[in-house]
């Protein structure tokens with residue numbers, strides 16, 4: 001670890017030692033890294049005898065309610081005062097959602113994150129874009145704090161690393177990720193349950209929806225653009241919503257020869273389409289999302305826009321073509 005990074009880690013450690021009450025935030029629509037980091041930290045701070053409130057704007061996603069420490073997370077507003085507020089996995093401060101303003105008036109902010117866009121909005125900023133996940137970084141913090149990593153903490157930290165590296169399949173899979181996961185396994189991380197609940201388990205309805213979605217696969221621009229969509233009717237018939245299928249975009253992305261991929265979903269509100277975009281090569285598709293009223297990262301972005309599925313599909317394919325043509 002670089003010197004400046006070690007300094008920042010130590011500032012966070014000092015913040016913990018010098019204070020008694022902590023509020024833990026992560027970004028809204030929390031993923032495995034956000035939830036794993038929140039619960040691991042809450043459990044760790046409790047072990048140190050600290051007072052902790054773990055909060056998220058959104059309730060725990062269903063597939064993660066089994067996690068040890070899940071009962072510590074609340075989605076109810078917490079007016080209580082705290083010495084230190086943690087921002088976990090938040091590339092920007094506003095990623096925690098609306099209540100932030102209310103709760104943030106005075107306390108010190110501890111910022112732990114691995115997003116390249118993080119500008120260091122905290123009083124201490126342990127931010128490393130080269131790390132696999134926020135959970136990996138939190139492990140280093142906890143080690144330094146002398147928190148005994150038990151099976152419950154290990155399982156939560158493992159979840160974050162495992163999901164942000166997409167099962168060690170994407171470029172976030174750094175050496176540190178493997179090393180820390182080895183340590184976590186030794187500490188009793190329930191890696192089999194993580195794999196089962198996160199990537200293997202599926203309801204029958206979800207599989208049936210996947211079947212319908214895959215049957216819409218269309219290739220454009222000589223197979224370099226691949227995309228699928230889900231109609232509102234398909235989702236309603238199977239009792240599922242647009243959020244149950246975020247990962248379906250990985251299927252068009254997996255088509256050999258596809259450089260960019262999209263997934264479109266008709267929303268409940270009339271005439272709105274929600275879209276996810278992915279790139280497998282180094283182009284910037286966040287510009288495409290921005291033109292459709294959204295945003296995101298260079299290789300993963302999203303949007304919500306008005307129009308029918310066919311109209312939006314046409315616009316998405318045209319905009320993605322422009323990006324590929326300029327490559």
Ligand SMILES: [Mn+2]
Nearest residue numbers: 033089134164
């Ligand atoms: Mn993350």
